[in-house]
Amino acid sequence: MSRFAGRAAIVSGASSGIGAAAARRLAQEGADLVLLGAPDDHDDLAELESRISAIGGRAVPLAADVSEPDTARAAVQMAMKQFGRLDYVVNNAGIIGHRGFFDETVADFERMMAVNVRGMYALATEAAKAMRDGGAMVCTASVSSWLGEEEQVAYNTSKGAVMMIVRTLGLELAPYGIRVNGVAPGFIRTRMSEDRLADAAYWSKARSRIPLDRPGEPDEVASVIVFLLSDEAAFMYGSIIPVDGGQSAGMRSSDWAAVEQDLPPRPPRTLAR
């Protein structure tokens, strides 16, 4: 598939996890990429860049603080200079933090909002100005955009705001032929979640809330992001697709024994015909 050949995209949060998976997938489908990662993520970005070069793709890395509007400008400038155009944005950079409400500081809150919301806003507005022939953008929201989870007030708040960035830019940019949509990942196996996944006491409860009974893989979010960017999603504006194994739809309440014993995902049941 080379649906994105001759097109250029910016992927933020590209150094690992969902962003890196989306970048690889877009490169496989022919897109030229600006890989945006945090200032400390030089090495990760360089490695991703070389992987993309190895499959014949074109990518340029930029390690900078996404909460600074200058970063957004620099990323858009790179796309225009290197590729002469900008068609897609995977607005994915984000951080998480788990602290009790009274341990969380205002500084924690402000940092979370700066990266997850201000950074997304700055990149979206700057990129949209350059997307003169229209295009598409996908923002990474979260199940925490509409469901609260304990000990992450700042994160939940920031992702609630992301949900409204998606909706409001969905209609604000519609006249310019730019579609803005979102994905709302649940529990995905990334750096952000690895400590919790390794914590049996936590995970044995968390999985009880995930109907598919397993964490998702970054590639399983990337495939939805790429679908939303593609023309297949031509009538979708301001829409958010949960990619959460059913977490936001409801919960199972059977087979507790397996969960209690922290066994691997419960194997699929079958039904006698």
Added chain:
Amino acid sequence: MGGFEERVAIVSGASSGMGEATARRLAREGARLILLAAPADRKDLGRVQAELAGAGNRAISIAGDIAEPATSRAAVQVALDTFGRLDYVVNNAGVYPERELMEETIEFYDRIMAINVHGMYLLSREAARAMAAAGGGAMVCTASTCSFRAIERFAAYNISKAAVAQLARSMAVALAPYAIRVNAVAPGVISAPATDAWVTDASIWSKQRSRIPADRTGRPEEIANVNVFLLSDEASYVTGAVVFVDGGESAGWRDSDWTAVEQVDRAPRLRRMPSYRVEDAVGSGSAL
């Protein structure tokens, strides 16, 4: 998209619109099809089936009342007998008659619920049994933007579509252990004989379009794309999702360019960004 070759799907409401478009798309992807439609739509159903078969696809049509358990039993049985398996269901059959609430009768309500909700429940359960026995599959249900907000003169329809959204979620949870994913699409205004009548009525459409950021109606193919994506392995971690495909209708509304709307200019209101100059982007300071 891939992965549909020699797989078997039942598509209900396949005689026109979104169901027909989804059936055609699945056929292009290589799936074998059972096409279901109401007896009154037998002629259109035959046309769709004949066209697909003429193009070399394997498709069988069944005309039957979806509200009758015998219809879904027959559809699943035919799938198993003819193709030996069942992998996907497109739960799309539905009706949307318009009537003032005070003029609705319980018979009117019962009939809408029987088709839109009970019919979907019956087909899903019957199909899920066969899919679970074979090790999994996927379903997609046609909900609506009316699953979440009511429109006037469609009370029974609104209620039925809210039930569909919750049916999809409930089945996602219930069938996850059987490796069956269930999702729903929530279409907005999609081109069809009934909605095209709204579009040609200037007094209706000039208001309707003001609520659709994309400023146009959707095409059945644009729903089919999303249906097929949700059925595919590309959506392997998506279950219990209700996906709006509505041109932004449920996200909010636009408040500009009224002149075009008032004049019922059919073309979507589109704008173009002023030209982007790279040098403007560099160190331009406080634009943000």
